[in-house]
Amino acid sequence: MDAMTRQLTGPNVWTAADLESGEPYVRHLTETDLDALDNAFDLTDLIADLLDRLQNGMGYAILRGLPVGTRYTSEEAARIHQTLAERLGEIVPQNRDGDLSVLLEDARHPAQPSGTYASKAGAPFHTDPTDIVSYLCLAPAGSGGARVLASAATLYNSLSREHPEWLDLVSREYATDREGQEPPGEPGWTSRPIFSTNGGGTLTCSLSPKRIMSAMRFEDVPRLGAEEMTCLMYLESLLRRPGTAVHVALRAGDMEFVNNHTVIHSRTGFVDDPSDPDHQRKLRRLWIDIS
Template sequence: MSTQVLNRPVTGPNVWTAADLPSDEAFVRHLTPAELDAADEALAAAAGRPVHGPARGDLPAPGLAGLAADLVERLENGAGYVVLRGLPLGTRYSPEQASRIQWTLARHIGEVVPQNRDGDLAEVLEDPRHPAQRSGSHASKAGAPFHTDPADVTGYLCLAPARSGGARVVASTATIYNALVAEHPEWLELVYRDFATDWDGRQPDGEPGWSPRPIFSVAGGALTCSLSPKRIISAMRFEEVPRLNAEEMTCLMYLESLLRRPGTAVHVEPRPGDMEFVNNHTVIHSRTGFVDDPSDPGHRRRLQRLWISRGADGRPLVPALRRWRAGIA
């Protein structure tokens, strides 16, 4: 079957730049008093259950169904990135209770799936010197590179911000695509090819350390992006991975440069209790470097990350991307 190539610009609410927005508040959705009361009811009904469970549909949180539906609408048909703000962490809710609320909302959005071959459904990102912290760019105090995760949606809960830095940086992949259409249409067919992408040591058992993924693809009329420039380049460390030719490398560096053009990406400073949701098919994200305060636990960066699969409810995907929708197992 031939690959479908979209030769025209994308339109819709998932096309945006920082210059289009009045501020990063455009992505913020504030919790209402009624929703906080519904969260209290959900916590009371779930007392005694494991924090990360039970199955979707069994969660006693009918009062949060409307909120979850709004989040899905914003992710699937809106900008693709939402910051849910207003969870009073440390006063009304403990970190464990906030974690349970995040999990409950994630389960109403989709299915929480494993992030690594150990089957971890929730991973806490913090100072890499912490003995429980895994290695990788997500665990570095240096800025993380732009990337998309294999899951449909990535969810973050800010348990504590850094003393300084650690901002989320997000950009519309449709905006990047439109620039490509306008400036370098000769590269359109190239970006629909499969590029080896490094798993960064997190590959499923029995799989090589890389997987082939198209940078852009179209399925069911929907444009999807899977782009991690640094991991495409690092995949060449594997002997069996073909070297990028001059055109491929130039195109990749061009896409990276688009993400760093002034006015393209938005920086969002995390606050305690913030819950972020990223549609990995329409938004690419990174993070700025950060500095912790070793004497103040309230300013030592800790984020809980979930990967969420939308399954049959999510957008159509080409087979190379669809196979990772269930996470890493």
């Protein structure tokens, strides 16, 4: 595989330093865009731009400027978010209950499902088992809760320069824990390589170090060897290396889109402001398949 033996270039190869001059991943919604969303007008240009950013650009995009709480209620904003997702592809279930939309809010809320995303602690770096994950921010946290994103191609380039002897390791299949969210009757883990190439020869990534390690709780999952564990720890250290990942603070009304094949993501811990509903973190999440 050619992409596995060369340094990658292109717009999906980036570091935090490349984004210091601005926010190139943000598209500000215009009044024309909002009118189109209001009246179900043609959204071809908006969707084409979003897809281009996700598939041919840096793999990450934010649509900013949806006036939640003024022009739109939370429910109306959620419908707009869903409409855009449906134009991108197919909205798919996120858990064993078949939920197509998951609301992430105060981890103490009785309706909140279990899982890392239900915790106020920082989330580990991971990719999701869908093409695109999208969040609608209805309210940010009082403090913290930044989205943390890194280029998978940049990670691969660092690996190939510093430890080319591990290129074979990352192309092998690894069991990944489904954390109890598998559909009834299916195995609790799935298997896939960390780095591979798609039909067009483009590098694609599936990396969740925590879930790879926790998959060994299943008796039928092969144990990781010392070299494999060291490689995983190295990849994790690359993601946390200063300057690699960009931190993004979502604003109310932001709609975030992440290409899971080219961008690895996490979240910092957060604290809500109990006295201010506008600063109690609330996100609506969708998983989208576009293949």
